[in-house]
Amino acid sequence: MTALLLRDLKLSVRAGGGALIGVLFFMTVVAVIPFGVGPDLNLLSRIGPAIVWIGALLSALLGLDRLFQTEREDGSLDLLLMQEHPLVLTVLVKCLAHWLGNGLPLVIASPLLGLFMNMDEVAIGATMLTLLVGTPALTFIGAVGAAVAVALPRGGLLVSILVLPLAIPVLIFGVSASYAAVEDPAPFMPPFLILVAITMFFAVLGPLGAALALRNAGD
Amino acid sequence: MTDSLAISKFSELANPTRFLALAARILPWMAAATVILFAIGLYLSFTTEGDYQQGATVRIMYVHVPAAWLSMMCYTVMAVSAIGTLVWRHPLADVSHKAAAPLGAAFTLIALATGSLWGRPMWGTWWVWDARLTSVFVLFLMYLGLIALNRAMDDPSRAARVSAVLILVGFVNIPIIKFSVDWWNTLHQPASVIRMGGPTIDQEFLWPLLIMAIAFTVLFFTLHTMAMRNEIWRRRVAAQRRMAARMAGREA
Numbered sequence: 001m002t003a004l005l006l007r008d009l010k011l012s013v014r015a016g017g018g019a020l021i022g023v024l025f026f027m028t029v030v031a032v033i034p035f036g037v038g039p040d041l042n043l044l045s046r047i048g049p050a051i052v053w054i055g056a057l058l059s060a061l062l063g064l065d066r067l068f069q070t071e072r073e074d075g076s077l078d079l080l081l082m083q084e085h086p087l088v089l090t091v092l093v094k095c096l097a098h099w100l101g102n103g104l105p106l107v108i109a110s111p112l113l114g115l116f117m118n119m120d121e122v123a124i125g126a127t128m129l130t131l132l133v134g135t136p137a138l139t140f141i142g143a144v145g146a147a148v149a150v151a152l153p154r155g156g157l158l159v160s161i162l163v164l165p166l167a168i169p170v171l172i173f174g175v176s177a178s179y180a181a182v183e184d185p186a187p188f189m190p191p192f193l194i195l196v197a198i199t200m201f202f203a204v205l206g207p208l209g210a211a212l213a214l215r216n217a218g219d
Numbered sequence: 220m221t222d223s224l225a226i227s228k229f230s231e232l233a234n235p236t237r238f239l240a241l242a243a244r245i246l247p248w249m250a251a252a253t254v255i256l257f258a259i260g261l262y263l264s265f266t267t268e269g270d271y272q273q274g275a276t277v278r279i280m281y282v283h284v285p286a287a288w289l290s291m292m293c294y295t296v297m298a299v300s301a302i303g304t305l306v307w308r309h310p311l312a313d314v315s316h317k318a319a320a321p322l323g324a325a326f327t328l329i330a331l332a333t334g335s336l337w338g339r340p341m342w343g344t345w346w347v348w349d350a351r352l353t354s355v356f357v358l359f360l361m362y363l364g365l366i367a368l369n370r371a372m373d374d375p376s377r378a379a380r381v382s383a384v385l386i387l388v389g390f391v392n393i394p395i396i397k398f399s400v401d402w403w404n405t406l407h408q409p410a411s412v413i414r415m416g417g418p419t420i421d422q423e424f425l426w427p428l429l430i431m432a433i434a435f436t437v438l439f440f441t442l443h444t445m446a447m448r449n450e451i452w453r454r455r456v457a458a459q460r461r462m463a464a465r466m467a468g469r470e471a
Binding site for chain 2: 144145147148149151152155158161162164165166168169205206209212213216217
């Protein structure tokens with residue numbers, strides 16, 4: 001399992017991996033927003049957490065279709081399916097590796113983008129914390145979509161369509177927790193804890209569903 | 220004893236010819252029941268008094284509420300069929316949840332559209348992003364995603380198994396829709412018919428609403444059976460076309 005984790009990490013970081021492209025896409029999306037809404041710093045600081053979250057959501061979706069597809073292309077997916085370890089654990093480890101390669105860079109890049117958005121320190125910290133907790137849920141939900149679409153030649157767009165509706169609760173609670181940290185009357189903890197609960201819930205349901213879909217999607 | 224009989228009856232239906240025979244037998248009755256129930260329901264909904272505040276617009280309720288219930292029931296039917304696909308590999312379950320997805324999308328669209336028309340005079344806006352409306356909209360998107368997934372795959376049995384997984388994962392949305400009005404403060408009113416301690420809605424509105432709800436349910440099952448029958452026919456035609464193409468290739 002550790003070997004699988006390291007192998008996936010190396011594959012995603014080294015040449016040809018999508019990890020850095022995800023971060024680049026994230027920065028591009030966020031950098032485009034000021035051109036759309038105008039460079040008003042007050043407005044940007046108000047909508048900043050939401051923009052950073054939407055950017056992270058979109059770029060998390062971007063790399064998802066590669067989660068199982070490269071394995072399928074070179075045949076190692078069949079080896080993973082046939083090995084003795086429970087497939088659910090294998091999928092869980094692959095999700096973790098995918099998150100470390102694609103999700104964690106987004107979290108690390110978010111403070112920089114927060115500065116671009118003229119957010120204050122508390123808002124930046126809250127957004128980073130919610131992203132840290134929330135992006136694993138996106139990966140776990142996305143694993144189901146990626147497993148479902150693994151056999152399709154152009155599955156990328158379909159994965160995004162299938163996964164986005166399920167990812168909406170993550171976005172809602174992530175953004176509301178980020179806002180609650182800045183604005184006084186709303187407490188920070190309830191939405192944050194719900195976000196943690198969503199992540200843990202999908203950490204169970206996501207690999208289960210993905211393993212089930214992978215078994216059935218085989219030819 | 221009755222249990223095993225029910226199971227054997229159910230697995231007999233795995234033969235599509237038996238299902239087609241059953242469908243041909245019950246469809247006229249179901250269609251007739253739908254027409255009669257709609258006639259009674261529509262008559263009652265147009266003859267009962269309007270609300271003293273809402274006036275005639277309260278009649279939108281008789282379409283909106285049953286359609287919204289049906290949109291959730293259709294997803295539940297699909298989830299049960301998905302379990303049937305994955306656990307028992309029942310071939311009819313594959314057909315069932317594939318045929319139900321467009322119906323569910325249609326009922327959800329009706330619920331959203333009538334709700335929007337009702338919201339304009341009552342709330343002063345076509346659309347608000349509150350929990351109930353948003354979660355129903357998410358349900359609509361999920362129906363469309365499932366239809367897209369089914370269309371993207373060539374092999375029907377693999378498409379059925381894969382979309383069954385997705386249906387089961389998406390089922391988390393159904394309790395969210397049901398309880399969204401209790402968990403969050405929404406502009407949408409809380410449940411007033413199916414609740415602990417009896418309905419709070421007035422008798423005057425309850426009867427037409429219930430009859431319309433039954434009419435919509437029978438309509439759904441009629442359409443669902445028809446759609447399943449059409450899907451079986453479509454697969455047979457496709458199989459025969461393939462066979463004809465193969466024979467043609469052999470003769471040439």
